[in-house]
Amino acid sequence: MPWADIIGQPIAVRQLQNALKQNRVGHAYLFFGPPGVGKRTAARVWAQALNCQQGVAGDACGECRSCRNILTGNHPDVWEVPLTGAHIRISQIREVTRQAQFPPTEGCWKVFLIHNAEAMTLEAANNLLKTLEEPPGETLFVLTTPSIFNLLPTIQSRCQQVRFQPLAVRDIAEFLVRQNLAGPAQAELIANLAEGSLLTAQELLTMERGAVREEVIDLLTKLKTAAGPQVLILTEGWTEGPRLKILLPWLALWFRDLLVWQNTGDVKLLINQDRLELIKEQAQIWPRPERFLRIIQEAKRKMERNANNQLLLEVLLLELTSMRRT
Template identity: 35%
Template sequence: MECSSWEEIYGQSRAVRFLAGVLSKGEVPHALMFTGPRGVGKHSTALLFAAALLCPAGLPDACPSCRKVARGVHPDLHLVEAEGNQILIAQIRELEWDVNIKPKESPRKVIIIDEAERINQDAANAFLKTLEEPPPETYMILVVESREALLPTVVSRCHEVRFSALGKTDIEEFLVEREGIERVEAERIARLSGGIFGRALLWARNPELAAHWTRGVELAASMRRFSLLSLLEKAAEERESLEDTAVPAGENDLDLYVKAMDKRSGEQLRKRWEKRKKREVLKLRRQAALDLFDGMSSFYRDIMLLNLSEEEAGRASRGVPLLNLEWMEELEREALHIGTEESKRRLEALQRARKALEANVDLGLLLDSLVLELKGVMG
């Protein structure tokens, strides 16, 4: 992301019109709440809007200030993200201290709280004071899937901006027209992404990250035929692969920004940068694990639909298409052995595994127990 123009945001014209409008009129609410499904561009839009608020020209134009926002190194942008699976009160206390210091480069300050549903109750209560009485020229953006995930007292103090889900065709067209992906590959990515635009874009730009989904499908397809020992060995390989997942390389011009600042400010910026990079790695690894589980779930979902289907091969009942069309031979073979009830049991086990992952259960133990449960060793 370059924070160069509003055109960087795809498929959210209503939200963009509202944000550009309040900017041009000088009527920006001090607290905004971006709501909508995961992966539709809420976080990217928050960065773009922050760039506009901090930009001397008042719009995202890829100027030096906007590029700093895009890199996450603007000293007047404060990005709060979960540490582990929660946003803690210590982070809010640190934020309160930061926002009460005079801005360093812009006349404004911007706070983005990503995945705001992860803020625990103590932290949310502590944040209320800042939300009610923010320092002058301080703007806050809370990014969350649903307003119901936040305390009513928080919601009531924010102006909601809604983001809508994108259809498979929309995602496919974006990948073809904007990313230059071949039509066949764009259709495959859009189909497997499950309508999650951010996931499709990440896979298109970093194909190695899409491999976790594929390995999930492979693991599910081999569950019946492989021995327990072989499956546990494959689970160990998956754990190592997930732990090796790294953030894709990008521009790293932190040193240039640090050198342009006084020593204390430079050290603070470097500390924030390093903490953010650590969180990005943990977040990406968590997403890779979720992709693995979702790949497995998609295989059992397709088996369930095949078993329920009364239509032609490759189409499921009620017109819902199968996800893993490239795996039809394996799906049809396994559907002969795995019925609807067993597919449902395995999908429920994978849903529990997802929740356990969100609760920071050790990945190795989680994968081993999942294999045991899917293999039927655990009742």
């Protein structure tokens, strides 16, 4: 059943299923939550459930013609507004509001999915607002966005809000294994780094295939002895946004393992269990990993605020070398 495809969002799913079961479907919904946690998939399943020809209580069969057409984007009553550039333009929303005036032709509901709704221009948002204020008959709007605060308060208040949570590490790991994207050990490692997002997990997996962890280990091995200008040379190849974005969580995970090893000596608690010898060795070199973990967190925040990556990484690595046991 399609709702079963949505992982780790029991509250959101129940909210939507109940609306359908109790015949209390509204005209406008706002799905909000971090990227990569299932908002878009849930919006499609919701459209399927509303129009399923099998009429399974609150769910979609996933197999009837309607369900299949919605999945492939070929249902005449389900519209997805594409984000082609930086903005959703007024011409796109005008087309939506025009189409909304016609009743559904095949299904029970005419459904408009507006992903990244925060990308609507002010004119587009105001145009949509008029339709949300007086929605025609069997018309449903689903807006998705990472943060409701990026939308006009008037739009927020017209929509029923459905919150999507960051996913649990276990849910991400199980998904990766189930989809044959990773073996159990690798899935566990990636899930720990993904910060609750399947999207991030998949990005990490792509980079992991490029053996990023081995590169990070290589970097740390060189840092054991590097000093001054040598440290600065080691930043080479890591300062581009996507590379740095992946380096920081890998470093954090590594130092987390050093900390765990120093405090417990229990190999089962390590994430990089397969590199035990190196962890033992490095746990001697860096006696205070918790300090470095705090520095990494700070660097991540700075990176999100668009700090100079080169400078950020130079400072980070120099701080790391200054914490070596001498």
